[in-house]
Amino acid sequence: METNYTKIADLLFPDVDKTPDYYLSLYPRRKLKDGAIVTRFAPSPTGYVHMGSLLTSFYDYVFAKQSGGVFYLRIEDTDLERTVENGVEGIIRDLKAFDIKPDEGVDLDKNSYGPYGPYIQTERAEIYRTFAKSLVAQGKAYPCFCTKDEIDAIRHTQEANGESQIGYYGKYAKCRNLTFDEIKAKVDAGLPFVIRLKSTANVGDRVKFTDKIRGQIEMSDSINDVIILKSNGLPPYNFAHAIDDYLMGTTVAIRSNEWLNNVPEHMQIFKALGFPQVEYAHVAFIQKIDETTGTKRKISKRKDPETAVSSMLEAGYPTQSVHEYLYTLANTNFEEWRLKNPHEDLYSFPFTFEKISLSGALFDIDKFNDVSKRVISNMTEDEVYHGMMKWAEQYDKEWAKIISQNPDYTKAFLSIDRHNQNPRKDIAKYSDTKALYSYFFDELFDGNYEVDDTFRYSDIKPIFEEYMATFDPKVDKDTWFNNIKAIGAKYGYASNVKDYKRDPASYHGHCGTVCNYIRVALTGRKNSPDLYSICLLLGRDRMNARLKKFLDLYCK
């Protein structure tokens, strides 16, 4: 019997000339200090990373760094259908934007670096095939020639029979006990085949395991003879990850929750291979409301391109905002920590597996915007300027040109109210800045004014004229404001708001009304940062020009 298995293995894998031992010695165990965690980020090369996988990559990175371990990047491209051209590039770019630099992995040209490579699964096909062959030779795996139609038929039969388990197992696994001669005949006939692992479980068997995040879990064992090598010779995820995670020395596989059900199957693969079981940590996925159904569902790359990290960056959100927001979703005590340590590096937040939240959070754009406004409000004007530039250079060339020609001026208006006790929180993303500050540039100032019925144009004319005549850029803000009050008072505007509110009928308005006349004339809008600062920044000439333009338009 033994020899028969070997014969089958040789028949199926005439090309494989190496043994598992070869690879076992090629990739020796890592020598790391006790407690060091080795993690990996293992995406398919679909071209981009979405919020959920970015979060897991944060976990991967942080746990490895905090424990003195290793974090590596592995490209899982065994599904040729999903592979996108330049798909690796986008992933590396996204990670890099967040300062995540894998210790080992692949570079932009898809060249592997690090001692356990290659780190692209299709380049490791020979390794998987070697182990698969070994499994066949041991009688733990076998070729299956069933067609898609046959598999479908099996399922229909099972459904008709009211079987509780659907799949390729037991008496339904008709290729399980093929003889060497039968197999040879089919191979000679050129029939395609897959390799299946013989399940060691029976219907009703239970398995227990411990998830790093979820704790003890018990479920039905996997009775299916799962496919470990597809007919194209490449392995599916289950087999590839088992071999790679062992050979590459992973200690904890942090992955999305949808894998939880497959753990029994994965455990059987590890066991068949004779590998110690890698630990698993299953992370809840981020959800969103599906527009068509109105219910929650996990975000997906295919359906929700807007949740791609790159879309966030493209919209002009700083990476730090995305990072902070994800942390507030993920954990558990992060916001509290952030309050106490407003300027700490994010990667120094002490994560533990136990504290990662179990339930899938809904992506909340309001909260995200607030987080981002806080992040930007805590930046210096230099940092905001650089962020704006970097964004604009790529997505708004006109804006980039304007601000790059006026760096000091730009920083000056960015610094308005920035160094107060409580800095302004009005920028959520860099793409907001143009609309927010366009009036600082004559070429963008469009001449639309938010005027309304309350504007008393007969008052505005003399007020502006007097304001222009008395404006002195050298005086401080209080003096400036007192002057406005004095001018306003002459034309029936209360010098303080309280007086006005007490007796609105006797006034045309109050000093704030006067400010608003000026504000609208200078910026076109009713809302702006500190008006005094705007006047100074515009300078007397441009200020006067805008006031006159307004008078020409509205106060003939």
Next chain:
RNA sequence: GGCCCCAUGGUCAAGCGGUUUAAGACGUCGCCCUCUCAAGGCGGAAUCAGGAGUUCGAUUCUCCUUGGGGCUACCA
């Protein structure tokens, strides 16, 4: 259908048997401050899905129900 995960306000969440008349943040509402806005301050409304148990005592432990999500592919 089978199996699994999850379950505190609209959202994210503290909580891990008594110190809780259940933190905090976002959102929302009101007031204050104020040259507008953005902030900021103060305050309000709003949550333990339901039912059994265990216990002297359950948001916290167990079970059931319900709800949401996931897996059930030669996809990952």
